[in-house]
Amino acid sequence: MLRYAHRHLAKTTALLGFLAAVACGSMAYAQADVIAERQKLMKEIGDGMKALAPVFKGTEALGEKAEASAKLIEANFSKARDLFPAGSTSKDSDALETIWSENAGFLTGFDKAEESAAAVVEASARKEDADFKAALAKLGQTCKSCHEKYRKPSN
Amino acid sequence: MPRPSWLRILLGVCVLGAFGLGAALWVTRPEPLAANKLPADHVDDVENGRELFLVGGCLSCHGPDPAQNPQADTALPSGGKPLPTPVGTFFPPNLTPDPETGIGDWSPETFANAMLRGVSANSEHLFPAFPYTSYQHMTVEDVLDLRAYLMSLPAVRQAPRGDSVPLSAIARPFIGLWNLLALDGKNFEPDPTRPASWNRGAYLVEAPGHCGECHTPRDIFLVPERSRYLEGGPHPSEAGKVPSLRGLVGGRAYATSEDLYDAFKYGEMFGYDGLSSGGMGQVQANLASINDSDLRAIVDYLASLK
Numbered sequence: 179m180l181r182y183a184h185r186h187l188a189k190t191t192a193l194l195g196f197l198a199a200v201a202c203g204s205m206a207y208a209q210a211d212v213i214a215e216r217q218k219l220m221k222e223i224g225d226g227m228k229a230l231a232p233v234f235k236g237t238e239a240l241g242e243k244a245e246a247s248a249k250l251i252e253a254n255f256s257k258a259r260d261l262f263p264a265g266s267t268s269k270d271s272d273a274l275e276t277i278w279s280e281n282a283g284f285l286t287g288f289d290k291a292e293e294s295a296a297a298v299v300e301a302s303a304r305k306e307d308a309d310f311k312a313a314l315a316k317l318g319q320t321c322k323s324c325h326e327k328y329r330k331p332s333n
Numbered sequence: 334m335p336r337p338s339w340l341r342i343l344l345g346v347c348v349l350g351a352f353g354l355g356a357a358l359w360v361t362r363p364e365p366l367a368a369n370k371l372p373a374d375h376v377d378d379v380e381n382g383r384e385l386f387l388v389g390g391c392l393s394c395h396g397p398d399p400a401q402n403p404q405a406d407t408a409l410p411s412g413g414k415p416l417p418t419p420v421g422t423f424f425p426p427n428l429t430p431d432p433e434t435g436i437g438d439w440s441p442e443t444f445a446n447a448m449l450r451g452v453s454a455n456s457e458h459l460f461p462a463f464p465y466t467s468y469q470h471m472t473v474e475d476v477l478d479l480r481a482y483l484m485s486l487p488a489v490r491q492a493p494r495g496d497s498v499p500l501s502a503i504a505r506p507f508i509g510l511w512n513l514l515a516l517d518g519k520n521f522e523p524d525p526t527r528p529a530s531w532n533r534g535a536y537l538v539e540a541p542g543h544c545g546e547c548h549t550p551r552d553i554f555l556v557p558e559r560s561r562y563l564e565g566g567p568h569p570s571e572a573g574k575v576p577s578l579r580g581l582v583g584g585r586a587y588a589t590s591e592d593l594y595d596a597f598k599y600g601e602m603f604g605y606d607g608l609s610s611g612g613m614g615q616v617q618a619n620l621a622s623i624n625d626s627d628l629r630a631i632v633d634y635l636a637s638l639k
Binding site for chain 1: 568573574575576595599600601602603604606609610611612613614617
């Protein structure tokens with residue numbers, strides 16, 4: 179009887195251990211996933227900003243192409259804001275703990291980024307050069323002020 | 334004559350040691366500039382001083398923290414936020430011309446001694462949290478122009494906050510010994526084989542810009558390693574590393590010099606996201622505001638570093 183109980187306990191422990199390992203593994207996998215996903219979105223935002231540079235410099239006309247880039251930036255911000263679950267950082271991530279310890283400020287940063295991106299979209303649609311430049315400068319500033327606080331120095 | 338006991342020998346060694354140490358500290362005592370080192374006929378150039386103030390990023394350390402002091406004008410160097418270091422916490426002082434709480438009563442000599450020799454207004458060694466180790470390479474004329482600019486600013490009365498450095502009294506005299514390793518007393522030497530713009534850039538990076546303070550690794554005595562100039566190193570206060578400034582252009586970071594120029598001038602507005610974290614954000618803002626020819630000079634110089 180006792181031997182049976184032992185065996186039963188051993189089986190239960192093994193099963194629980196296996197489930198725990200699967201759970202941890204899938205959490206780590208999910209975390210790696212959100213990190214990769216938000217990094218992709220941020221990279222696209224960066225590329226979108228680079229695409230707007232010639233318009234700011236006046237070597238490209240302000241028009242539909244700029245509007246499309248700005249729309250992509252705005253859409254990516256609204257997707258990326260939900261991809262920072264608590265503690266989701268790793269050696270492959272530049273996310274700092276301040277994202278979660280000062281989470282309200284971090285999310286306000288996203289609000290501002292989305293607002294500024296929307297202003298760039300709007301100015302592009304109206305083809306208002308001065309408004310476009312001012313909105314792009316403001317958008318760059320929102321990127322910067324978050325990266326200053328919530329991102330590890332780059333290597 | 335009695336034979337010396339061990340006690341006497343020990344005492345003798347201690348006396349000799351104390352004498353040797355005293356001599357070493359005396360030899361490395363604060364050494365102000367000779368009065369004749371200051372040019373008698375210098376005419377202050379406030380505009381040049383302002384440019385050096387921006388290149389040096391003085392506000393990054395000496396500008397007030399709006400979080401702690403919301404009323405303070407952040408454009409004036411009335412004293413910065415606490416600077417934590419391995420030896421304690423320093424409070425970057427008020428550089429506005431208020432005679433009591435700022436540098437209003439500092440003579441040109443006093444200012445030049447701080448910048449070029451690391452000697453304080455009361456003739457003590459300054460801690461190298463203030464990067465005189467880079468500023469020593471500035472020309473005396475530039476130092477005087479920088480002072481003239483600071484003196485042209487509105488005076489702000491901001492009581493000094495005492496540094497919190499527990500071993501300050503004991504450690505301070507020993508800074509002279511450290512200075513033997515870290516100060517060479519040499520002016521910046523232009524390279525005659527290079528164009529003027531390159532030399533201007535090299536000077537701005539090395540002396541007023543003090544880039545090497547973070548971008549050059551330090552040896553076990555915390556002296557920047559000249560042989561590994563601008564090769565990058567551990568970040569002084571945060572997680573991560575300070576990147577190398579060698580091979581910046583043509584590699585992964587910046588395809589061309591124009592890219593590097595755009596990154597300094599426009600930063601994140603053009604999608605250059607590598608210059609915001611780790612304290613570099615303020616440096617980029619400063620660089621974006623300097624004269625275009627100086628920014629181009631800095632880029633010329635950095636692009637040449639392999």
